Amino acid sequence: MTQSGLQAQLQERAARAVPAEYGQRCGTWLLRHAPGCSWWIGSVLPHGAGSIEEAEAYTAERGIPTLLQMTPGAVHPDLDAQLEARGYTRQASVSLQIAQTSQVLALAPRGALRVRLEERPTREWFDVWHSVVGGDPDPPWRLLHRITEPSAYASVELGGQTIAVGRAVADTGWAGVFGMATRPEARGKGAAGAVLAALADWASVNDAPRMYLQVxxxxxxxxxxxxxxxxSELAPFYFRVKDR
Known part of the structure; x- marks a missing residue:
């Protein structure tokens, strides 16, 4: 598989791991709408053939900005210039990263922290994540229940309190890492590393020899x-946005 093909496939996996409430295809572009969730979850994935005009019509109908996720190897090379000419501004800078699961298992510090894994989201897991991230809790809680791929929810406990969480979603040989969050007062204690170790261990027994994440x-x-x-970084990506 080419690097550009891998980039597109990983971003499509991420879209399934963080599913918008509404979505439809325009050619091979994926148009999404995620009311109440982080802004990027409702971005267009403009992979392959699609139409800027149809994407704009989709977002205009819903009263939201037109936002396109631009992973350079996964989109048409002329798309960025076309969007800039139409007044789209560039926002954010994100790294799409990959690793061998075996390497994460070997390098992630486990320490003595207790990590609990669940197959489904619990309110305790979610409350820790939400306490760090903030926002309206209802839409992201519903989002977690739209995920259909095998998932793991990791929670790190210290002194009888959950101090850090993260989740992974297995999808055709890859495990995506999402929802990493550590309570501010517990940072620097190795909790995030323990979460990654537990998720890598889960991935290794769930037919996912490779892992990816976005940061x-x-x-x-x-x-x-x-x-x-x-x-390590497979590709950087960013967003192009045009307000209504």
């Missing part, structure tokens, strides 16, 4: 953590 370039602490456990 903002402006989050240096997370970038360092993922680098230490074997992740």
């Amino acid at each position: 903002e370039h402006e989050n240096p602490a997370a970038m360092r953590l993922y680098g230490r456990v074997g992740f």
Whole structure:
């Protein structure tokens, strides 16, 4: 598989792991709408053949900005220039990273922290995630229940309290890592590394020899953590947005 093909496939896997409430295909583009969720979950995945005009009509009908996720190897090489000419501004800078599951298993620090794994989201898991991320809790809670692929929800406990969480979704040989969150007062105790170790262990027995994740370039602490456990950048990506 070419690198560009892999980039597109991983972003499509991510869309299934973080499913928008509404979605439809325009050619091979995926148009999405995710009311109440993080803005990027409702972005268009403009992979292959599609229409800017149809994407704009879709978002206009719903009263939301037109937002396209631009993974350079996965989109038509002329698309970025076309969007800029139409007044789309560039936002965010994100790293799509990959690793061998075996490498994460070998490098992720386990320590003595207790990690619990669940197959389905629990309110305790969600409440820790939400306490770090904030926002309206109902839409992301519903989002988790739309996921159909095998999933694992990891929780790290210390002193009888859950201090860190993360989740993974297995999809055709890959496990995507999402929802990494550590309570501010518990950072620096190795909890995030313990979450990654537990998720890698789960991936290794769920037919996922490779892992991927997405992390903002402006989050240096997370970038360092993922680098230490074997992740490296496959491709950077960003967003083009045009307000109504």
